[in-house]
Amino acid sequence: MMLVWLILIPFIGGLLCWQFERLGDTAPRWIALGTMGLELLLTLWLWWGGDFQLPEIAGAQASQWVLEFRAPWIPRFGIDIHLALDGLSLILIALTGFLGVLAVVCSWKEIIGRVGFFHLNLLWILGGVVGVFLAIDLFLFFFFWELMLVPMYFLIALWGHSGTQGKTRIGAATKFFIYTQASGLLMLVAILGLAFAHHAATGIYSFSYDDLRNAPISDELAMWLMLGFFIAFAVKLPVVPLHGWLPDAHAQAPTAGSVDLAGILLKTAAYGMLRFTLPLFPEASQAFAPVAMTLGLVGIFYGALMACGQQDIKRLIAYTSISHMGFVLIGIYAGTQLALQGVVVLMVAHAFSAAGLFIMSGQIYERLHTRDMTQMGGLWGRLGSLPGFSLCFVAASLGMPGTANFIGEFMVLFGTFPIAPWVVAIASVGLVLAAIYSLFLMQRVYYGPAKSDEPLEGLDHREYVMLLGILALVLFFGLYPQPLLETSGAAMHEIQRLFTDPALTTTILPTGAS
Amino acid sequence: MTLTTTHLVALLPLILVCATAIVVMLGIAWRRHHTGTTIVTAIGLNLALLSLLIVWQVTPIETPLLVIDGLSVFAMVLILVSALACTTLAHAYLEHYKGPVEEFYLLLLCSVAGAMVLASSRHLATLFFGLELLSMPLYGMLAYAFHERRSLEAGIKYLILSAAASAFLLFGMALLYAQSGRLDLPGLTAGLANNTDVWALAGAGMMLVGLGFKLSIVPFHLWAPDVYEGGPGPASIFLASASKVAAFVVLLRLVMTTPAFQGEWLNETLTVLALLTMIVGNLLALNQSDLKRLLAYSSIAHFGYLMVTLVVSDGLALETAGIYLLTYVVTVLAAFGIVTLISSPYGGTDASALHHYRGLFWRRPYLTAVLTVSMLSLAGIPSTAGFIGKFYIIALGVEAQRWWLVGGIILGSAIGLYYYLRVMVTLFLAEAGMRRRDAPHNWGIRAGGVVVLGLALLMVVLGLYPAPMVEWVKLLAATRIG
Numbered sequence: 001m002m003l004v005w006l007i008l009i010p011f012i013g014g015l016l017c018w019q020f021e022r023l024g025d026t027a028p029r030w031i032a033l034g035t036m037g038l039e040l041l042l043t044l045w046l047w048w049g050g051d052f053q054l055p056e057i058a059g060a061q062a063s064q065w066v067l068e069f070r071a072p073w074i075p076r077f078g079i080d081i082h083l084a085l086d087g088l089s090l091i092l093i094a095l096t097g098f099l100g101v102l103a104v105v106c107s108w109k110e111i112i113g114r115v116g117f118f119h120l121n122l123l124w125i126l127g128g129v130v131g132v133f134l135a136i137d138l139f140l141f142f143f144f145w146e147l148m149l150v151p152m153y154f155l156i157a158l159w160g161h162s163g164t165q166g167k168t169r170i171g172a173a174t175k176f177f178i179y180t181q182a183s184g185l186l187m188l189v190a191i192l193g194l195a196f197a198h199h200a201a202t203g204i205y206s207f208s209y210d211d212l213r214n215a216p217i218s219d220e221l222a223m224w225l226m227l228g229f230f231i232a233f234a235v236k237l238p239v240v241p242l243h244g245w246l247p248d249a250h251a252q253a254p255t256a257g258s259v260d261l262a263g264i265l266l267k268t269a270a271y272g273m274l275r276f277t278l279p280l281f282p283e284a285s286q287a288f289a290p291v292a293m294t295l296g297l298v299g300i301f302y303g304a305l306m307a308c309g310q311q312d313i314k315r316l317i318a319y320t321s322i323s324h325m326g327f328v329l330i331g332i333y334a335g336t337q338l339a340l341q342g343v344v345v346l347m348v349a350h351a352f353s354a355a356g357l358f359i360m361s362g363q364i365y366e367r368l369h370t371r372d373m374t375q376m377g378g379l380w381g382r383l384g385s386l387p388g389f390s391l392c393f394v395a396a397s398l399g400m401p402g403t404a405n406f407i408g409e410f411m412v413l414f415g416t417f418p419i420a421p422w423v424v425a426i427a428s429v430g431l432v433l434a435a436i437y438s439l440f441l442m443q444r445v446y447y448g449p450a451k452s453d454e455p456l457e458g459l460d461h462r463e464y465v466m467l468l469g470i471l472a473l474v475l476f477f478g479l480y481p482q483p484l485l486e487t488s489g490a491a492m493h494e495i496q497r498l499f500t501d502p503a504l505t506t507t508i509l510p511t512g513a514s
Numbered sequence: 515m516t517l518t519t520t521h522l523v524a525l526l527p528l529i530l531v532c533a534t535a536i537v538v539m540l541g542i543a544w545r546r547h548h549t550g551t552t553i554v555t556a557i558g559l560n561l562a563l564l565s566l567l568i569v570w571q572v573t574p575i576e577t578p579l580l581v582i583d584g585l586s587v588f589a590m591v592l593i594l595v596s597a598l599a600c601t602t603l604a605h606a607y608l609e610h611y612k613g614p615v616e617e618f619y620l621l622l623l624c625s626v627a628g629a630m631v632l633a634s635s636r637h638l639a640t641l642f643f644g645l646e647l648l649s650m651p652l653y654g655m656l657a658y659a660f661h662e663r664r665s666l667e668a669g670i671k672y673l674i675l676s677a678a679a680s681a682f683l684l685f686g687m688a689l690l691y692a693q694s695g696r697l698d699l700p701g702l703t704a705g706l707a708n709n710t711d712v713w714a715l716a717g718a719g720m721m722l723v724g725l726g727f728k729l730s731i732v733p734f735h736l737w738a739p740d741v742y743e744g745g746p747g748p749a750s751i752f753l754a755s756a757s758k759v760a761a762f763v764v765l766l767r768l769v770m771t772t773p774a775f776q777g778e779w780l781n782e783t784l785t786v787l788a789l790l791t792m793i794v795g796n797l798l799a800l801n802q803s804d805l806k807r808l809l810a811y812s813s814i815a816h817f818g819y820l821m822v823t824l825v826v827s828d829g830l831a832l833e834t835a836g837i838y839l840l841t842y843v844v845t846v847l848a849a850f851g852i853v854t855l856i857s858s859p860y861g862g863t864d865a866s867a868l869h870h871y872r873g874l875f876w877r878r879p880y881l882t883a884v885l886t887v888s889m890l891s892l893a894g895i896p897s898t899a900g901f902i903g904k905f906y907i908i909a910l911g912v913e914a915q916r917w918w919l920v921g922g923i924i925l926g927s928a929i930g931l932y933y934y935l936r937v938m939v940t941l942f943l944a945e946a947g948m949r950r951r952d953a954p955h956n957w958g959i960r961a962g963g964v965v966v967l968g969l970a971l972l973m974v975v976l977g978l979y980p981a982p983m984v985e986w987v988k989l990l991a992a993t994r995i996g
Contacts (some may be wrong), residue, residue: 072981073981074981074984075981076981076988114876143901144896146895149895149896150890150895153935157935158939173935174931174935174936177935179930181927181928182924182928182931185908185927186924187913188905189924191907192913196912196913399919422572437621474818494992500524
């Protein structure tokens with residue numbers, strides 16, 4: 001029941017925000033903050049009390065879930081409301097709670113119109129994301145996967161900024177929605193294909209993760225279905241040929257939207273690959289791994305090179321996300337325990353550093369009313385302590401030792417080396433590019449000739465605490481990543497086992513099953 | 515065959531609707547009273563709806579001309595519910611109409627009777643009779659505000675094109691009759707069982723043209739946007755919901771039972787038409803700036819998706835068609851209902867241009883919420899009824915391994931999103947300075963408002979908890995004759 005509440009709390013909180021708008025603008029903000037705070041506390045409480053060690057008896061009997069909830073939903077097709085929590089989903093939900101709090105706080109002054117409705121959308125996105133992280137019935141997963149798009153669309157379309165070269169926020173929002181929805185339908189087709197294959201073999205309709213994992217499907221069909229899943233997740237991650245929506249959506253979204261988008265929504269894709277693509281189609285994924293890793297490499301270089309050429313500070317950060325997600329993709333398809341755990345650390349670290357950078361650019365925008373880096377320059381002495389924080393986040397983003405990003409990237413590369421040494425060698429070059437675009441960012445924004453000598457408004461307490469909090473976490477997990485590794489260990493081990501020894505778990509019908 | 519009491523019980527809904535029509539007619543002759551007429555109509559329709567509970571006890575049952583099975587009961591429920599929504603909305607709409615208003619309900623009732631006959635016909639005579647009884651009053655309803663050029667144009671356009679379609683239908687029937695010597699569906703089925711003659715095929719094709727016109731399947735769709743846009747709101751609602759349901763149900767029955775419709779060639783034609791309808795309907799809707807036209811094209815596209823059930827026509831097909839029709843009707847009633855409410859009371863052309871709706875949310879949050887939910891439902895987003903429909907359609911396509919159709923549905927949905935989103939975001943944008951039409955302030959507590967709110971609630975409930983609907987449709991689909 002706890003799991004149901006984790007999903008319901010943001011939805012209820014959102015409705016309350018909308019209704020209490022009539023009490024003034026501050027009421028929705030406090031309600032939203034309280035809601036996300038409660039969500040975060042509940043998750044941390046679960047984390048504290050939960051046991052995430054490897055189950056003693058390895059094998060099919062031992063449940064891989066720490067908490068589970070199951071209730072029938074649409075019995076006609078064997079669809080259940082089936083929620084489950086393991087270390088991986090717990091970490092990501094805690095991250096959602098934390099970034100939710102940040103998103104509320106960072107829009108405290110930025111959003112001034114229709115506050116209640118804004119927070120309704122914000123909280124519903126987060127509710128949908130929590131649903132994605134908890135659902136293990138494939139129908140339910142798809143349900144939440146699509147559900148979180150609608151409020152995100154409104155967030156960008158209604159509270160976003162119109163871009164510099166005539167790019168409108170509505171255009172960006174529509175692009176985002178169509179990309180993700182259309183690819184989502186491909187996933188629905190794949191889910192249905194899998195469910196009907198299972199039905200053909202057993203005569204039972206089921207969308208359950210455990211049942212479908214053992215569905216006997218032919219190799220060819222498995223490849224097609226795997227591609228359906230992969231494309232849906234690749235659009236969201238994003239993987240390079242399918243990334244068109246991301247820079248626009250990020251550049252046009254309000255700060256809170258960017259924080260959520262980079263911090264959590266991109267992670268749902270990585271989560272989907274870890275939870276569904278790899279375990280459901282181990283052989284097909286193995287066969288596909290070289291292609292996926294190549295795409296990851298392309299993403300690393302493409303993102304980094306494009307970032308070097310951007311004028312708009314938020315577009316630059318958006319392209320760095322593409323680059324970082326390239327590492328995540330490589331790590332996922334390497335499939336070793338070390339690489340998979342590195343992926344988890346890297347996801348968390350990227351969420352912090354990207355959130356920090358987006359909040360920073362939002363704060364610069366509030367003061368200068370531009371995101372164009374050619375209009376900045378020489379801000380170091382004029383902004384109080386903001387430049388110092390920026391330097392730290394930029395350092396984190398380029399993977400400086402001591403930050404969590406370093407741990408993540410290092411583990412991904414280290415874990416991939418035994419599988420694909422050449423990929424690692426080439427990907428390492430991407431780290432150099434990361435240093436280049438980071439320096440570009442610092443140089444163009446903070447150094448160089450100042451446009452004016454007047455000092456700008458410094459950070460107030462809200463902003464200061466917010467940035468300090470993120471920074472503390474980046475450094476904490478950079479110096480002591482053990483909590484993350486311990487919590488995700490069992491879940492990652494399970495995925496690694498399913499991925500690398502498919503023969504242990506799937507029953508392959510010898511002939512004729514298709 | 516003699517008619518027994520059981521047969522009369524089975525025909526009770528039809529009898530009740532016809533009786534109500536007569537009562538309304540006599541009432542108008544005696545004394546004109548708008549609200550009174552509305553109430554009598556609503557009572558009659560409600561009684562007919564309740565009588566379906568009794569009818570359910572005796573189904574399935576056949577008379578020489580009509581068949582009352584799960585499918586016809588299902589269609590009747592949808593038709594009667596649409597008609598009820600139409601009646602309540604028409605009351606608000608016609609409140610300040612200058613000219614006689616009571617006859618609208620008379621026309622509506624006749625049309626309902628026609629739709630019910632059509633949906634339960636098992637004989638080509640009743641098929642034709644029902645179709646004409648459905649269409650004739652619709653000409654009058656569409657041209658009801660005849661001093662508006664648009665409305666008159668809509669009525670006449672529908673009349674002329676409908677007549678052409680009827681000619682096709684009749685010719686097709688004649689060809690089938692020439693081949694089999696029978697007019698009832700079981701007779702046709704038996705007579706054409708081993709007949710691969712080209713004339714039977716031509717007959718089936720021509721009937722398909724005639725019914726396809728009513729369903730506005732591409733390439734017989736050209737009338738739809740003009741007629742929807744020009745007709746008064748309540749008439750458009752009826753045209754988009756009840757009329758289409760009845761025509762689709764009868765087409766489904768024909769395709770599922772009659773061998774002439776199951777040939778390879780016709781099946782491939784249906785596939786191509788379905789693909790065309792999905793894609794063209796969505797493409798044409800992209801640049802519409804009028805909500806009623808946009809909904810007309812969207813309705814074309816939705817019937818493109820529905821045609822997948824005609825192509826597959828076994829396994830899950832009947833259930834899918836039922837679910838999709840149900841979710842579609844609920845959604846389209848809500849969407850058109852809002853347009854009608856905004857244009858109420860009658861004051862010239864309907865307020866359907868998109869700029870009328872700009873910033874509506876900040877003035878009428880709940881009304882806008884209803885329209886938003888129905889747009890989401892039309893787009894097939896989870897947590898709305900439309901998603902369940904879309905899920906079923908895709909499931910059917912995947913199960914039958916019709917990958918072209920599945921691809922068409924995905925492509926069509928992706929295109930469709932663009933204009934649904936455009937409507938949605940318009941509702942939430944900052945208000946423009948222009949003067950605009952608006953629903954009355956107390957819309958929420960009036961009959962029309964209650965209907966629309968109820969439909970929105972139903973959309974969300976069906977989207978979140980579809981199990982009862984699924985079970986109900988499955989039960990009805992299981993008691994089909996033929």
